[in-house]
Amino acid sequence: MSIATANRLTPYLFLAPAAIVLVVALIYPIGYVIYASFLDWNPSQRIGEAAYVGLKNYMKLLGDAAFRESLWVTLKFAAVVVTAEMIIGVGLALLLDRNIRGMSLLRTLFILPMMVAPIVVGLMWRYMYHPTIGIFNRTLTSMGFEAVPWLSDSDWAFAAVVIADIWQWTPFIFILSLAALQSLPRSALEAARIDGASQWQTILYIKLPLMLPVLIVTMLLRLIDAFKVLEVILVMTNGGPGLATEILSLRINRTASEFRALGEAAAMSNILLLVLMGLTLAMFLYSKAMEARARALRAAPVGEE
């Protein structure tokens, strides 16, 4: 082998371990799930024994009211939590982007919820929401208010899981926004002060527009995550009451383990995967568009001197 060939092959050699892991851990399972979604397969069968049914699983899902409800709950959940988290997270970052004593400690405290295991978060909130011994209802009744059926009423249960998710994931947006804020050009902010911008005007006209690229990527990352939420809701409500909090991952889990319909569960997974791929693609296209725009602007013809 010539040295030139060896040189050309070297990068692929270094890439190989990662590529192998990718194939084994990602491509193979995805292919497996896609294949499984065309089968009528129950857990007592080996995959080879399952009957091929074509698109029947997908057709069935389209007509399934419970699946549609679950999809709607998922969309609603993702939209509500991400909107709330963006507003609170960015707001907190704007408030805490300053040099005062103890700020680093405060920042660490703020991101603690993100570091707690989801199962623990679920359990913690389930106890806090407990109808009689939970801290919320105890506080409410001691203050003379009526107890709230946190997890037993469908509207309250949805609100309860939303609150728990906001508690856990706002820090994610907070730290990314804070990082974005702290990388803003200081002198541009000072120039805005000289130009007469108030705090609000600086936020509105300088800080937010400059943070926008980071915020959009953060939001898409959070959306992707919100669509896949499982553990916290599983522990808190297990999808109930009724189907009020049954997000897609729970539905998939139940279809596979409870209804023993692996093919159908695989089809659902693929639909969720499609939604997520759509979001990822949106993110990718967004960053491409930004780059292309920057390039086009740079290449714009120079005006007459």
Add this chain to the structure above:
Amino acid sequence: MPEIRIESLRKAYGDHSIIEGLDLTMADGEFTVLVGPSGCGKSTTLRMIAGLETCSGGAILIDGRDVTRLEPKERDLAMVFQDYALYPHMNVAKNMSFALRLARYPSAEIERRVRDVAATLDLTPYLDRKPAELSGGQRQRVAMGRALVRDAGTFLFDEPLSNLDAKLRGSMRAELALMSRRIRKNMIYVTHDQVEAMTLGDRIVVMRHGKIMQAGSPEELYRRPANRFVAGFIGSPTMNFLKADLVGEEDRVAVVGQGFRFLLSPERSKSLHASLGRAVDLGVRPSAFEPSEGADALQLPVVLSEYLGAQSVIISELGGARIAIEVNASGPIPIGGTRGFKVAEESLYLFDSKTETSL
């Protein structure tokens, strides 16, 4: 149009004092340059005038009004930053009009002002461009334009030319000088470059370690430096310093060092009698050496010669120190050998070695 007065201004970070008791008055319509080596507190002073830094003590008065605790926007000033500080997401027109839009000027008025200023700065073709698509010099002009459209009472410049290459810096310096002559506003300009200070300033304030070393017109600073620091800072090439002693000779005073001896006139000797016997630093500007064939000429070796075209700079040795001599010569000066020079008495600057003040 305002006069700016600074009274015993102080700035300290914790125990670390940056500026201690600065007093300065800048007359109406004056171009003041704060100059000094980095860390001398000139930028901090400017930022306190701007209101970007809080003051640890003292007061800043603009037109007799105490603005020490006011927000920048309440001080009626515009500022040009070292890194231009343009808003990256706004195009040139939006950058320049930001302050006017915040102040809710009528849009026709905003457009007119931006157009006028853009025309004077040759920015008209670039009004739709974002800062990232401009060259350094163009960005610099946008920053200048943003300050100009404001029509503020005072203009502050924080080393505005130091990010430009040498050639562009020269032409921007000339543009700035023309602009300041045209608009005649209060200008406060911070730089570490003494050439900028000399060419732009009506008045130069030389700072060091948070204190004013001397304030005056460029000529005053050049001709009558108050201390060794100012003498060494102003002028290019830098002044030569030689260790010497003041020795009494009959009723006159001589400056005596290793390899040289200058006898001073009776008038000058009179004022120096009190300093007799003291160690001094003798300062001689490179341009003060005149070629001389006389018997009393200093014979100086040509260690190195730098040919600059119209002039040459000879690096020589005197009194154990390396000195620079500027000579007008038609061609390069050969290295080696010695040449005779004399120095006129009024070109001899004497500084007390201990206190560094001018004698």
